Amino acid sequence: MPKTLYDKIWEDHVVDQQPDGTCLLYVDRHLVHEVTSPQAFEGLRMHKRTVRCPELTLAVPDHNVPTTDRSKGIVDTESKIQVDTLRNNCKEFNIQLFDVNDKRQGIVHIIGPEQGFTQPGTVIVCGDSHTATHGAFGSLAFGIGTSEVEHVLATQTLIQKKSKNLRINVNGKLPLGVTAKDVILKIIGTIGTAGGTGYVIEFAGDVITYLSVENRMTICNMTIEAGARAGLIAPDEKTFEYFKNRPMAPKGDDWNKALAYWKTLFSDKGCKFDKEINIVGKDIEPLVTWGTSPQDVSPISGTVPDPEKETNKEKKNAMYRSLEYMGLKPNMKISDIKVDTIFIGSCTNGRIEDLRVAANLLKGKKIAKDVTAMVVPGSGLVKDQAEKEGLDKIFKEAGFQWREPGCSMCLAMNDDKLKSKERCASTSNRNFEGRQGRGGRTHLVSPGMAVAAAIHGYLSDVRKIN
Amino acid sequence: MNKFNNIKSIPAHIPLINVDTDMIIPKQFLKTIKRTGLGKSLFYEMRYDENGKVVKDFILNNEPYSKSKILLAGKNFGCGSSREHAPWALLDFGIRCVISASYADIFYNNCFNNGILPIKLDEKAIEELSDYCKRKEEIEIQLENQQILYGNKSIKFDLDSAKKKRLLEGLNDIDMSLKKTTAITEYENKIKKNKPWISRNDKS
Numbered sequence: 001m002p003k004t005l006y007d008k009i010w011e012d013h014v015v016d017q018q019p020d021g022t023c024l025l026y027v028d029r030h031l032v033h034e035v036t037s038p039q040a041f042e043g044l045r046m047h048k049r050t051v052r053c054p055e056l057t058l059a060v061p062d063h064n065v066p067t068t069d070r071s072k073g074i075v076d077t078e079s080k081i082q083v084d085t086l087r088n089n090c091k092e093f094n095i096q097l098f099d100v101n102d103k104r105q106g107i108v109h110i111i112g113p114e115q116g117f118t119q120p121g122t123v124i125v126c127g128d129s130h131t132a133t134h135g136a137f138g139s140l141a142f143g144i145g146t147s148e149v150e151h152v153l154a155t156q157t158l159i160q161k162k163s164k165n166l167r168i169n170v171n172g173k174l175p176l177g178v179t180a181k182d183v184i185l186k187i188i189g190t191i192g193t194a195g196g197t198g199y200v201i202e203f204a205g206d207v208i209t210y211l212s213v214e215n216r217m218t219i220c221n222m223t224i225e226a227g228a229r230a231g232l233i234a235p236d237e238k239t240f241e242y243f244k245n246r247p248m249a250p251k252g253d254d255w256n257k258a259l260a261y262w263k264t265l266f267s268d269k270g271c272k273f274d275k276e277i278n279i280v281g282k283d284i285e286p287l288v289t290w291g292t293s294p295q296d297v298s299p300i301s302g303t304v305p306d307p308e309k310e311t312n313k314e315k316k317n318a319m320y321r322s323l324e325y326m327g328l329k330p331n332m333k334i335s336d337i338k339v340d341t342i343f344i345g346s347c348t349n350g351r352i353e354d355l356r357v358a359a360n361l362l363k364g365k366k367i368a369k370d371v372t373a374m375v376v377p378g379s380g381l382v383k384d385q386a387e388k389e390g391l392d393k394i395f396k397e398a399g400f401q402w403r404e405p406g407c408s409m410c411l412a413m414n415d416d417k418l419k420s421k422e423r424c425a426s427t428s429n430r431n432f433e434g435r436q437g438r439g440g441r442t443h444l445v446s447p448g449m450a451v452a453a454a455i456h457g458y459l460s461d462v463r464k465i466n
Numbered sequence: 467m468n469k470f471n472n473i474k475s476i477p478a479h480i481p482l483i484n485v486d487t488d489m490i491i492p493k494q495f496l497k498t499i500k501r502t503g504l505g506k507s508l509f510y511e512m513r514y515d516e517n518g519k520v521v522k523d524f525i526l527n528n529e530p531y532s533k534s535k536i537l538l539a540g541k542n543f544g545c546g547s548s549r550e551h552a553p554w555a556l557l558d559f560g561i562r563c564v565i566s567a568s569y570a571d572i573f574y575n576n577c578f579n580n581g582i583l584p585i586k587l588d589e590k591a592i593e594e595l596s597d598y599c600k601r602k603e604e605i606e607i608q609l610e611n612q613q614i615l616y617g618n619k620s621i622k623f624d625l626d627s628a629k630k631k632r633l634l635e636g637l638n639d640i641d642m643s644l645k646k647t648t649a650i651t652e653y654e655n656k657i658k659k660n661k662p663w664i665s666r667n668d669k670s
């Protein structure tokens with residue numbers, strides 16, 4: 001029987017299946033960060049359990065780390081305790097750690113692929129919902145809670161029930177200035193933040209095929225914002241090329257065996273999806289979010305929607321609440337929204353290609369007066385590469401701050417946060433109330449759109465940068 | 467994990483859709499290395515103003531809702547991050563059961579690992595219950611019979627049988643999975659042969 005990509009990976013990882021469909025699923029790769037792991041390690045100690053396969057787990061501090069000078073260590077006491085706890089746990093349980101001052105340190109979803117720890121056809125989990133990112137390489141990757149982190153550490157498996165199959169085809173070609181970020185915002189705007197609940201989404205179609213692997217990561221990263229725990233893209237030649245010579249990728253004979261296996265990872269012709277959605281690539285414009293849910297999207301040429309036109313009472317109330325929080329009026333032009341802060345970074349858009357796009361548009365220009373702008377590279381290696389290419393100089397000359405790698409202002413657990421009512425054009429993934437700091441107002445955009453906003457001081461059309 | 471027994475409580479109704487985990491427990495409280503103590507920070511930005519003062523008209527700040535064990539919420543409850551701090555905060559506050567039309571998948575699973583029952587009902591039933599909530603009267607959740615009793619009425623709810631068993635018996639997942647160690651070892655031996663690169667030969 002023809003199978004979907006998800007069916008294939010799933011079936012290949014079932015260790016045990018109960019009559020009701022509950023499975024014990026093998027986990028090939030486990031990523032750990034400092035925020036969602038302390039209680040899991042504590043649980044192991046309490047029950048005198050060990051880590052079953054320490055070599056299949058890789059740890060990195062990313063959420064709490066400062067992005068400014070790190071020579072003095074972490075000043076915030078609680079953050080320091082959490083990072084120290086991760087270090088001690090890794091030592092005690094013999095888990096590899098990229099510590100704060102390691103060149104390879106960075107956002108967990110950027111360092112996994114960068115090292116080749118992430119691989120096609122694997123089951124990858126992490127106590128972090130943006131684990132979906134790794135699906136861009138054809139791995140079944142999803143976020144788990146801390147109790148499940150403990151379960152994986154102890155057993156190298158997870159208790160799971162299979163999700164349904166949803167395929168989203170993005171057909172045709174993207175217009176100039178429209179990027180992977182706009183594609184995923186368009187998808188979330190179309191199906192809603194619960195549209196993918198209960199499904200694993202496979203992204204397919206010409207647009208997806210055409211995208212680079214790093215851009216595909218942006219798409220899969222925000223699958224969770226569409227409600228699906230995992231997003232998948234079938235690996236292809238670009239994917240295989242990406243992994244060649246990565247430090248933790250298979251070598252020699254293993255490489256050949258892995259490659260042969262990876263080439264079987266696609267949805268068979270004639271396979272059945274429970275649901276299929278088609279998106280027309282050429283109809284997508286550069287998008288921004290206006291509200292406090294990632295589904296609240298509008299083209300940059302559009303206006304803030306009017307809640308009075310919404311017939312559903314719950315939605316209408318949610319819109320009023322969002323607009324009040326965001327300090328916006330119905331029907332105002334999106335391009336009349338003035339910004340205070342620009343954030344380029346995060347597991348959504350903190351990779352070298354994102355920084356190249358942004359720097360290329362910024363070259364020879366200055367950011368607007370009264371705008372604060374920062375770039376936070378996704379990893380130490382991304383930062384190094386950018387500096388080799390002179391991108392840091394372009395950013396700094398334009399008025400951007402050039403920071404150390406980490407999650408930073410995406411969730412504002414460190415010092416990088418918005419003040420109340422401060423408005424930010426952000427390349428991150430969530431515009432929830434308080435996400436970037438209490439009272440802070442987030443507009444999700446692509447890196448190019450973040451640059452456009454930085455130059456003009458207003459949400460602006462990237463296609464109009466000279 | 468504590469066994470889930472029947473619950474009787476006056477439910478607190480938060481009629482918002484898409485309540486995300488950042489709302490349930492904001493990031494500054496994620497710096498803890500414990501599972502307990504988060505109840506006082508549940509829905510922090512709605513419960514306390516910018517100066518840390520109690521917001522008087524927020525439902526959970528008022529009797530009898532400050533002692534509610536049941537939360538009635540809008541659809542897509544618990545969307546956003548995977549933080550288990552969200553169910554930890556609910557539990558620490560005293561919430562043992564959430565009722566909503568739908569949940570985000572990760573949050574839903576996290577509830578069961580903490581002895582919280584997330585009940586899914588259709589939107590019509592939610593509406594009826596929310597009307598009933600205005601009476602400030604107790605409702606009863608019966609897990610064994612999978613029903614909610616309110617006034618002289620009742621509503622049945624669906625639940626996965628394995629998840630129900632875990633709640634009723636307070637079972638620990640890890641204990642159950644460790645009983646399958648032989649199957650795990652067999653699986654590992656199989657992949658060592660078929661997919662040797664999975665066992666990280668790059669390290670040797």
